[in-house]
Amino acid sequence: MEKIPLNMGCRGAAPAPPPPPSPVTGKEVGRIGSPLPQHEIVPSKQTSIKKDKRPKELTRIITYTSFQTNNRCYQKHRKATHVGIVVHSTGAVNKTLRRYVNDEEHLGRNRYGNHWDRPTVSKCMHAFIGLDREGRVAMAQTLPWDIACWGCGSGKRGSYNYDPTAHIQFEICQGSGTDEAYYREAIAAAEELCAELCLRYGWQADAIVSHREAALRGYASRHGDPDSWMKRFGDSMDAFRARVAERMAAMKEADA
Ligand SMILES: [Zn+2]
Numbered sequence: 001m002e003k004i005p006l007n008m009g010c011r012g013a014a015p016a017p018p019p020p021p022s023p024v025t026g027k028e029v030g031r032i033g034s035p036l037p038q039h040e041i042v043p044s045k046q047t048s049i050k051k052d053k054r055p056k057e058l059t060r061i062i063t064y065t066s067f068q069t070n071n072r073c074y075q076k077h078r079k080a081t082h083v084g085i086v087v088h089s090t091g092a093v094n095k096t097l098r099r100y101v102n103d104e105e106h107l108g109r110n111r112y113g114n115h116w117d118r119p120t121v122s123k124c125m126h127a128f129i130g131l132d133r134e135g136r137v138a139m140a141q142t143l144p145w146d147i148a149c150w151g152c153g154s155g156k157r158g159s160y161n162y163d164p165t166a167h168i169q170f171e172i173c174q175g176s177g178t179d180e181a182y183y184r185e186a187i188a189a190a191e192e193l194c195a196e197l198c199l200r201y202g203w204q205a206d207a208i209v210s211h212r213e214a215a216l217r218g219y220a221s222r223h224g225d226p227d228s229w230m231k232r233f234g235d236s237m238d239a240f241r242a243r244v245a246e247r248m249a250a251m252k253e254a255d256a
Pocket of ligand 1: 088152211225
């Protein structure tokens with residue numbers, strides 16, 4: 001196995017100077033593509049999420065649409081036919097969505113103006129998971145699902161950003177290595193997002209990889225996220241995929 005520094009995650013852009021007046025880009029709250037009542041994800045006290053039998057209505061995540069229209073990636077609008085998902089975590093300890101997403105109304109004000117909705121930022125994700133203005137774990141979609149993102153860079157075989165190996169990619173805003181309550185909530189939201197996307201596009205859970213795994217396969221820059229963060233809580237990508245598969249089965253059953 002290739003050696004990758006454990007604490008290496010996806011660092012955010014360096015803080016930029018004066019805060020420009022931030023236009024509100026967030027518009028709606030709902031499930032991916034359809035309206036949804038807001039529910040909070042209740043943190044599990046159990047060590048194993050696998051045995052967590054949540055009521056169905058709690059498995060849905062709060063969703064905002066906050067496209068990063070000032071980012072050059074959004075403006076290029078390069079179409080992509082995605083074949084899977086890459087999961088990232090930010091590497092920096094900052095749980096708030098407003099650090100990366102410009103949506104003051106829903107996520108609160110980024111007083112440093114260092115979110116990624118700027119023309120000078122050379123990365124752009126499809127979504128972020130982190131805390132909204134009210135301190136609830138939520139998902140903010142930052143690119144349309146059918147557009148290539150600038151997420152994982154490239155490796156010696158190519159890039160999971162673009163066809164024919166394009167992947168939908170999202171960041172989980174990292175908490176500290178000891179904040180297990182937040183970790184459990186955020187990772188549950190990530191599972192939910194993955195399960196919904198897999199069902200929508202007809203993928204199995206094995207279509208999900210971490211940035212680290214994508215790098216080891218030769219399709220991403222060398223990073224260790226989010227595996228290094230997961231490890232802090234005894235979790236792994238294999239366990240994550242297993243839980244996504246369970247959620248998919250539960251969703252299918254609920255929709256049957
Ligand atoms: Zn990453």
